[in-house]
Amino acid sequence: MAENVLSGTTLEFDMSQKDLNDFRMYVGKCLLSGKVSSFQEDITSIDSSMEQFGEMSTDTGSSEDVHIQTVISVDKSICDDDEQSTLEDNTSALGDNVGNVRYPCAICGNEFTDLQDFLDHMQKHLKEIKKGKKAAASTTLCNKKNSKDTSTVNNQSNTKPARYCIFCDKYCLQLSRHIQLVHKEEDRVKAALKFSPRTKNKMFSQFKKEGIHLNNIEKLGKDSHAVLERERISQKDSVQVMCDNCNAILTKKAMSRHRATCQGGSSKQINAIPAQFFIKDNDVSESFVKNILTKFTKDDIGKICKSDNLVKKVGSILWAKNRTKVDQLSQVRKSVMNDMRRLAHAYNFFKEEVKKDHPLLLNTAADMFNRIFFKDLQEAVCKYTEVGDQYGKTSFKLKHGLKYALYYVLKKSAEILRAEHLSKFSIRVWIQKSKENLQKKSYLYKFYRDLKLCLDAV
DNA sequence: ATTATGAGCACTGTGAGACC
């Protein structure tokens, strides 16, 4: 019949010794009247409205105040529409010696001579009980969240996902408020708070997007096939793109509408960066591995071609672009491999140049596009494209064809690097994410900024 | 008393289908 909606809920009451004694007296009377089946320190039931008072224990260590922990199971009927009638049915009115009717409260021990007063009082306890249920549920959820890592937090609820905070690496359900309260001293937050509410909200929304973006980068670092986090879950496995203005991840179709809102009144050109540039970062197709990567020889250049991320990325994009030319597969393959080897060669010369002046360990061919090494790159290109001294020291000859080819490969690489940078190392995120890192790599930031300006101007 | 956070509610903006 009735369902115990609060079954297992723990409610704690602080009662005085007197109240406890009264309460015990009340239950004792209920026992005598047959409405309670048993009464010990662990009370199991009182009547049909408050069926069970179980696991009752007292801490008699303190003087006047007695802490009572009671587990209450409440009949659903008292929480529903008919709770009034149920309560009326269970007032358990007790008569005293002079015939006055008293209505003692089973929870707090108060006595009422007026039925309505008693019912109002019980309503108050019902509210407390309901709140107690919510609090218990909330505490449980909170504990669960605290013990879980980031990805599982989002799965906890289907409604509001916790968002990644770029300032403290925590996940918060109300990120904007959290940032406003906890990170109000951050420069970017200070700046955002100075704007109008509309602009401020937009800037806080940007913090959220950056958090999502950073989280996705981390996920991709661990697993290139990881399911990416986004603002809204797509029910369909649609093509995803990223807005190069705000880093929002959207479906390709939603981009045109997003462009209008994101652009606002600005004349700035907003582009969608295709998924190939950021979703599957280092992921190269099987055909690329089979037809290109496995074909390189085991010399130094071949090793660079097979291992360097930038060289691989350039190669895979060139391969993906031309693989539709099925009848020219062999030519395309040779062309891609040549471009990759040219890039690797250039990097090899570049490394030699850099080693002369800077005892730095270069990690990737992408360092060639670092503006502080621009002169080294120039030197490397010259050395790579000049014939050498076979015609005598005074008659250096230039390999024009190679230099042109190298120019286009470097240009292509720069475009790819830019796309990668916009998607993976957003300047704004980068600045905020790691100031220390930024100090070390401030030259890269300037380089990317200048490169972007140059490319925008073209 | 203050701060930080969760729940509930009303509203906004995105996803997706249809159509051009």
Added chain:
DNA sequence: GGTCTCACAGTGCTCATAAT
């Protein structure tokens, strides 16, 4: 690729509450 429309996931705001 753009526009329209509908459904609904997710947001901000307010209130309540736990933690300090």
